[in-house]
């Protein structure tokens with residue numbers, strides 16, 4: 137457990153007493169790996185399978201709103217919650233997907249073709265197709281090479297967006313219209329480029345929930361990490377960690 141996580145947890149718990157009722161709107165949760173801790177990882181990118189299973193059971197209970205995929209969300213202000221994965225780790229298929237399918241929960245997996253090309257610990261292309269066949273699974277893009285796109289020039293930005301989409305659609309034989317921003321790096325300019333490239337929904341890394349007025353190409357997303365205990369998780373899913381956005385800055389204003 138990192139010292140910073142302990143500090144942030146203390147702030148979130150201090151705010152629990154003052155928290156507004158569970159925020160309406162679409163709450164998007166962001167995961168990376170589900171399984172054993174990654175050696176030397178200071179960010180808690182991997183959530184253990186047992187903890188993830190408990191978290192998903194809480195979501196399936198409906199306590200945080202209707203479970204939806206990124207593409208399937210109504211975004212009409214009603215309480216909804218989406219589970220998303222970035223990068224395309226192999227354990228999304230082998231560990232997370234069976235838990236989600238067992239609870240009939242929809243989920244969205246946003247993958248980077250360049251990382252799939254590179255091999256382990258990421259999915260191979262045949263494994264991605266297998267994942268896409270799991271009931272409730274939506275596949276989205278996560279850049280072509282995992283570069284930060286807010287600092288890419290217009291030509292590079294356009295290529296990263298269009299090529300990621302084209303390669304995934306070609307491999308899967310179905311439309312790919314959602315994505316998440318690599319490193320959470322996005323801005324009003326990248327959102328316009330994503331819309332031009334054919335995406336309709338995209339998640340960034342800003343904590344918070346999304347109402348009907350939120351730019352759908354810059355959806356707020358709350359990251360779940362391996363350090364989160366059950367109270368941290370419930371707080372993140374219901375908004376007591378949203379103060380964290382103050383540290384981040386809204387990409388919609390960049």
Ligand SMILES: [Zn+2]
Pocket residue numbers: 222223278282318319
């Ligand atoms: Zn990523």
